[in-house]
Amino acid sequence: MRRVDGTQTVTLKNDRFLRALRREPVDCTPVWLMRQAGRYLPEYRATRKQAGSFMGLATNPELACEVTLQPLRRYELDAAILFSDILTVPDAMGLGLYFAEGEGPKFERPVRTPADIAKLAVPDMGSSLRYVMDAVSLIRRELDGAVPLIGFSGSPWTLACYMVEGGGSDNFARIKAMALNEPAALHRLLEVTTDAVIAYLAAQRAAGAQALQVFDTWGGVMAPHLYREFSLRYLQRIAAELPRGDGADRTPLILFGKGNAPYLEELAASGAEGVGVDWTVGLGEARRRTGGRVALQGNLDPTTLYASPEAIRAEAARALDDYAAANGGSRFGHVFNLGHGMSPDMDPEHVRVLVDAVHAHSRQG
Ligand code: CP3
Numbered sequence: 001m002r003r004v005d006g007t008q009t010v011t012l013k014n015d016r017f018l019r020a021l022r023r024e025p026v027d028c029t030p031v032w033l034m035r036q037a038g039r040y041l042p043e044y045r046a047t048r049k050q051a052g053s054f055m056g057l058a059t060n061p062e063l064a065c066e067v068t069l070q071p072l073r074r075y076e077l078d079a080a081i082l083f084s085d086i087l088t089v090p091d092a093m094g095l096g097l098y099f100a101e102g103e104g105p106k107f108e109r110p111v112r113t114p115a116d117i118a119k120l121a122v123p124d125m126g127s128s129l130r131y132v133m134d135a136v137s138l139i140r141r142e143l144d145g146a147v148p149l150i151g152f153s154g155s156p157w158t159l160a161c162y163m164v165e166g167g168g169s170d171n172f173a174r175i176k177a178m179a180l181n182e183p184a185a186l187h188r189l190l191e192v193t194t195d196a197v198i199a200y201l202a203a204q205r206a207a208g209a210q211a212l213q214v215f216d217t218w219g220g221v222m223a224p225h226l227y228r229e230f231s232l233r234y235l236q237r238i239a240a241e242l243p244r245g246d247g248a249d250r251t252p253l254i255l256f257g258k259g260n261a262p263y264l265e266e267l268a269a270s271g272a273e274g275v276g277v278d279w280t281v282g283l284g285e286a287r288r289r290t291g292g293r294v295a296l297q298g299n300l301d302p303t304t305l306y307a308s309p310e311a312i313r314a315e316a317a318r319a320l321d322d323y324a325a326a327n328g329g330s331r332f333g334h335v336f337n338l339g340h341g342m343s344p345d346m347d348p349e350h351v352r353v354l355v356d357a358v359h360a361h362s363r364q365g
Pocket of ligand 1: 033034035036037038039048054081082083084085086087104105152168215217341
């Protein structure tokens, strides 16, 4: 299949993932895994050591390319995902990202007041985020059309959570208080962040990304009326405004959200090509409620990978069949994935069992 995008025309050797997102026929269900490149792989740990730090790794295009390709050398994955992080965008907006040992990501200069928000601007993709675009182009070159490359961003709400809290949070106390006490200020923060997300995804597409995913990791922590006002509204803006071509050359956009099950109808109507769901909703129910308007991605509970190979195979088959039963007996329009990212203590051999089981079971018809 030939695809033209920002920088190059290529023939993909394996286009199952893009076909599934267009809900076209496939020989078997495509599979990739959120956080497929990461600490569960010994070769990742070695490259990270060489880089010295996570940001050292993410900002070095050669090393970012290397770790992107590592899981593809081991497993028959149907897509590559850019190795980077969602927090590169607020970092480029001047917040000063750092990783405290054992504590996860933090910002030196969190956004706490209307004055802090007024200072924010969309970062220049060609300078402060150039390293991301360089990694995308390099990965595309090295992939040489083997599988498509996914680019990604955090959702405006999820990025705002880190920007306001200054790092991870158990209860999101600061941003939830801001939503109620200073909603206009939070909307200004979300507007500029949405502009940045759209520019960031468009730049990744121009550099060679062949699909784009937005991670709304923390949308599900809000009550429904607040989710609709502070997260969904901006996801809808991205789906409507992100330029991504037409017809067979359209670059698909996937909206993944943890805890997004109550909002599937609205997400399916957003104009996105795919919706990613976690394991708290069955794929059959998700298919019935979205009516075939979008492709669905998901949704095995990642902790399934701690179970036995037999259990992993059975759970993968169950998820595949749940989708197909609700989709008129057809497996088309489903991208298999986990319902959230992998963890560092997972067994690499269990990942192989899962990837092979998805292909084998779905190939049987
Ligand atoms: O999926 C992939 O293989 C691509 C790479 C990727 C990373 N982060 C690498 C990473 C992607 C897509 C992300 C997205 C991301 N980052 C999200 C959204 C997805 C999700 O998991 O919900 C979020 C919320 C973040 C923020 C973030 N970055 C956290 C909370 C952490 C700490 C995690 C930890 O376990 O320490 C990071 C760092 C990070 N990003 C690591 C990796 C592989 C681990 C850092 C290390 O190597 O030490």
